[in-house]
Amino acid sequence: MPHNDPVSSSTAVPALPTSLTLGSLTVETPVVLAPMAGITNAAYRRLCAEQGAGLYVCEMITSRGLVERDETTLKMLVFDDLEKIRSVQLYGTDPVYVGKAAEILCAEYGVAHIDLNFGCPVPKVTRKGGGGALPWKRGLLGEILTSAVGAATPYGVPVTMKTRKGIDEDHLTYLDAGRIAEDSGCAAIALHGRTVAQSYSGEADWSAIASLVAHVSIPVLGNGDIWEAGDAVRMVEQTGAAGVVVGRGCLGRPWLFRDLAAAFAAHSQWSSGSRPRLPDLGEVREVMRRHAELLCEHMGEERGCKEFRKHVSWYLKGFRAGGTLRHSLALVDSLATLDLLLADLDPDEPFPVSELGNPRGRQGSPRAKVALPEGWLDDSDGAGQHVQEDSNETTGG
Numbered sequence: 001m002p003h004n005d006p007v008s009s010s011t012a013v014p015a016l017p018t019s020l021t022l023g024s025l026t027v028e029t030p031v032v033l034a035p036m037a038g039i040t041n042a043a044y045r046r047l048c049a050e051q052g053a054g055l056y057v058c059e060m061i062t063s064r065g066l067v068e069r070d071e072t073t074l075k076m077l078v079f080d081d082l083e084k085i086r087s088v089q090l091y092g093t094d095p096v097y098v099g100k101a102a103e104i105l106c107a108e109y110g111v112a113h114i115d116l117n118f119g120c121p122v123p124k125v126t127r128k129g130g131g132g133a134l135p136w137k138r139g140l141l142g143e144i145l146t147s148a149v150g151a152a153t154p155y156g157v158p159v160t161m162k163t164r165k166g167i168d169e170d171h172l173t174y175l176d177a178g179r180i181a182e183d184s185g186c187a188a189i190a191l192h193g194r195t196v197a198q199s200y201s202g203e204a205d206w207s208a209i210a211s212l213v214a215h216v217s218i219p220v221l222g223n224g225d226i227w228e229a230g231d232a233v234r235m236v237e238q239t240g241a242a243g244v245v246v247g248r249g250c251l252g253r254p255w256l257f258r259d260l261a262a263a264f265a266a267h268s269q270w271s272s273g274s275r276p277r278l279p280d281l282g283e284v285r286e287v288m289r290r291h292a293e294l295l296c297e298h299m300g301e302e303r304g305c306k307e308f309r310k311h312v313s314w315y316l317k318g319f320r321a322g323g324t325l326r327h328s329l330a331l332v333d334s335l336a337t338l339d340l341l342l343a344d345l346d347p348d349e350p351f352p353v354s355e356l357g358n359p360r361g362r363q364g365s366p367r368a369k370v371a372l373p374e375g376w377l378d379d380s381d382g383a384g385q386h387v388q389e390d391s392n393e394t395t396g397g
Helices: 042-051 063-067 071-076 095-109 131-136 138-155 174-184 206-215 229-239 256-265 267-271 281-299 301-309 323-329 335-342
Strands: 020-022 025-027 031-033 055-062 087-091 113-118 159-164 166-168 188-192 220-223 243-246
Touching: 031 256, 042 055, 042 256, 042 281, 055 063, 055 071, 055 113, 063 071, 063 087, 063 095, 087 095, 095 113, 095 138, 113 131, 113 138, 131 138, 131 159, 131 166, 131 174, 138 159, 138 174, 159 174, 174 188, 174 206, 188 206, 206 220, 206 229, 220 229, 229 243, 229 256, 243 256, 281 301, 281 335, 301 335, 323 335
Parallel strands: 031 055, 031 243, 055 087, 087 113, 113 159, 159 188, 188 220, 220 243
Antiparallel strands: 020 025
């Protein structure tokens, strides 16, 4: 299904959802920030939340790491004081560990939402049968989901899952995964419209999202190729999804959540093809300063500035800022230095419209063959099967 065609202003446009219901949880805007390792920490979630309403998910943590109280895992479970709805994505391959981890999150961390990751395409994960490879084992997937839902239900916490279309085009799993999620009591399922073999390359298949919407009765969230607010509107119009999950599109552009909130609140403005107000470089540098400030508040100035460095190229993508200045910003070591460097940016430079709609972050190339455990495809049940999980594995979907 092509997903770049604007909706004709003469076409009757169906009403868009203005909120998202996940069990007992209501999200004001049907938009979810996808967990991204090293990106969606408490500071970044706060920054995005200041721009617009939505559900902002913590960096993904491993269930085994949480149960075994791994130091690295626990350091990732940090929330901002103003984070009203605590949402965490769990990675897990063992039903017992996932269930125990879900209970810890509910009882000790007061989370309001748990998402389970079954979409990671990273070879070191799929080689062990985890991430996007796991839904091939239908029985094992059901056991994991049932364990998580069972542990979270007494606390009134909804459990959702995120997955991909399948391992490759010859081994699709998303329709079965949707049915299993529904039967297990999940509150919703998010689908990234790519296979594991595609990784982040090519174009997301929104028609698969539409097929899943028609296949299950629980809410379906669409993920993949949402670079602008208009993309989110078109995805929901074309697929019937209950909301969207946004990942790479917000890198260096946290104001995307402002645009998304406006798009879902005043849908007719966007269907005609109009664009949101674009920030000039002066506004962008204010967001950059705020981002660095929040990182320093949560991590201390030295580490916070180091964490900020990776975001510089995303914020300045398409702007004329010179190479020397960019290099200096990418080595910033204090807020005072950052202020001096930001002052050299031209505040009146307009936003580079040529960057609108372009992919951001990692893309890569499709894989000829997905790394899987030996004999993984021979059995599509896997009930009771043990899949290796490291205590401090970090992945993304």
